[in-house]
Amino acid sequence: MTAQLSDTITVHRLGAGIGARVDGVRLGGDLSEGAVATVRDALLAHKVVFFRGQEHLDDAGQLAFARLLGEPTLAHPTVKGREHANVLPIDSDYGKANSWHTDVTFVDRVPAISILRAVELPPYGGNTVWANTVRAYEELPPALKALVDRLWAVHTNVYDYAGHVDSTRIGGVDVKEESYRDEFESQRYETEHPVVRVHPETGERALLLGHFVKRIVGLTSAESHAVYHLLQERVTRLENTVRWQWADGDVAIWDNRATQHYGVADYDDARRRLHRITIAGDVPVSVDGVTSTTVVGDAAHFSAL
Template sequence: MPQTTPTTKADAPALVRPSVLRTSLTVEPLTCTIGAELFGVNLGDAARDDDLFAEIKNLLLQHKVLFVRDQDITRAEHIAFASRFGPLEDHPVLGSDPDNPGLVRIYKDLDSKPEHYENALHCDATWREAPPMGAVLRCVEGPEVGGDTIWVNMAEAYRRLPEQIKTQIADLRARHSIEATFGACMPMERRHQLKAQYPDPEHPVVRTHPETGEKILFVNAFTTHLVNYHTPENVRFGQDYAPGASHLLNYLISQAAVPEYQVRWRWQNNSFAIWDNRSTQHYAVQDYWPAVRKMERAGIVGDRTF
């Protein structure tokens, strides 16, 4: 049964007091580490109600991804709710709704070309200097079976790393690339244009969350290489550089695949997911072809990672 008071890990910030929650809004945690489903809430109302939105934002910081079903709201209300978190951003490759700037269409139907940028564990748009703060995603039309999405708690992934690895990666930084991912199947000229528009940014391997203070393991499918690994402390001879750095990076990226850090969500039409892109990764399971899967996402502008 849904519960009115969300569970909180002992070392997590106390972001929501039971007395603050409205009696109509109930919360059911879905795993021990990430994800909660909300009941008794309408996101259209939350777009217009400061107190209700504040409750939802606090719950998002605690659970990192929130889910809510049966949201028969308009696209304008979708945009209005997402905009409460901050300005929205378009995507340079995916198409947006022409009447609702910032609402990106992720439509997979029989006319779609095979694409594999979603079914990889990734943090949205880390190829930007300022990756998105988060996103609000709606299922417009989904398959009867399949098409789930998985989210991962990357604060938990960092917390449970061996201490010697935490020490080794404390000051490391890495490059992230749109050219090597979205651009990989493009003609060379178009690929180079994309990289010129979005030069590969450099982010810390361990990011500090700007609101909760948690340390986040911040490497994913867009990460190409470590940029400051080749030091006397790490490299005996020159041939250590490439394999040593890549082995470490692959180990770090693999942490997102640990089931204990994950939650899996089964979509229904008019269900929503709201996630904190700073502390999570996600994976859209592509197991439903030839069924149709149509999603609409409002991505929220984020901060530079420094």
């Protein structure tokens, strides 16, 4: 399905549940207000949108475009931007984010939007998959909705991710990966978020989960594990996902308040590098109007509220 939105911009839907490709847009800081509005509308409708042929962009151009969508955050609450304070390299030399997550949910001020630009791609593999957390909630049976509407979860950056670390290289431990993990966990954050948040722009309800979840509040470890995986399986059903095969010049923009994503680590020892900029978001609000609560850590330096 293709929607003609102007003389030049078209939105091509990629699946019933999530994803669209936007053509006829040259991203940058000089994009018109009308084009920016079209991109935002497509983003809210389809949760993740993709742009081909953006080879002209560098970090400065990506950042200038990002500012048209909102206020960029620092690259990360604990990991410093390697070349620019607002740009986080997603670099396979330092690890692979091959686990379902929503960006930076371990702080109270979860980013609203993420913008990812291909910089160096492997010769095969390295796709990214996104899932629609709004649709996952909407398709829950009423009894499960009644349960999850009242649940809260603790998210932390000190999480059990060891099983996903690539330790197959010579010596069993990769020094860059170990250093990156130490930096990632250099300051501990924990935040209590509602399992169901209300989207501040659309009013939709979305499941707020992913691999930063430590436990479900008020449940035993076994119960937390069972409930978490029950809901995660709903999020990541194939019918609720879209998979993007990266090409040079590609940019992906996703609504971080309504999605999870997963970088597929199927490219052996080839190099994969993409640059991410996130747009500041608000503090999530539950269905009964209660905001998330910081347990450990202050993320004020990461982004303003």
